[in-house]
Amino acid sequence: MKLRTALGTMMLTAGLFAGTSVCAQPDEARYQSYDFDRLMKSFDVSLRSDIPGIVESTIYNIVEYKSFFPTRQYGRIEEALDRVARNSTDSTIAYKARLAALYLSYGSPLSDTAVFTPFDHEGAFKLVSQQLERKFLISSAGR
Numbered sequence: 001m002k003l004r005t006a007l008g009t010m011m012l013t014a015g016l017f018a019g020t021s022v023c024a025q026p027d028e029a030r031y032q033s034y035d036f037d038r039l040m041k042s043f044d045v046s047l048r049s050d051i052p053g054i055v056e057s058t059i060y061n062i063v064e065y066k067s068f069f070p071t072r073q074y075g076r077i078e079e080a081l082d083r084v085a086r087n088s089t090d091s092t093i094a095y096k097a098r099l100a101a102l103y104l105s106y107g108s109p110l111s112d113t114a115v116f117t118p119f120d121h122e123g124a125f126k127l128v129s130q131q132l133e134r135k136f137l138i139s140s141a142g143r
Helices: 002-023 036-047 052-068 075-087 091-106 121-141
Strands: none
Touching: 036 052, 036 075, 052 075, 052 091, 052 121, 075 091, 091 121
16 A cells, blocks of 8 residues: 555655646647657556546546647547546546547547646647537538
8 A cells, every 4th residue: 555655655656746837838848858658658558547637637637648748649548548547436537537538539639728727738739629529510410
């Protein structure tokens, strides 16, 4: 139990440190220098965390990354998000994971990248939801 707590605390600290240093950089430069495969593995590990804040922040970071790099292949992370959505006992996390998985499959870059702030994750999820809603309603109305 102590190891799990120590590991969780270490991951949270690393996440907070990375988040504060990332916020000081211009939008696209935030992730420009990251190794994509390594970042995806890190996202996958963070999505398996027992700490809800780490999981929720990771989902937000995935949405942000997809918005800046829409042409990358996110198959492995989509599967991890589906797993989180199915297995999470927290309805908010399950919803955001499902929304993010749909965004990875069907979404396009968000028009307002100013929503990516460390203090208001909800704005980004709201934009994703609106984008997907418009996309699905327009495509179903044309049938």
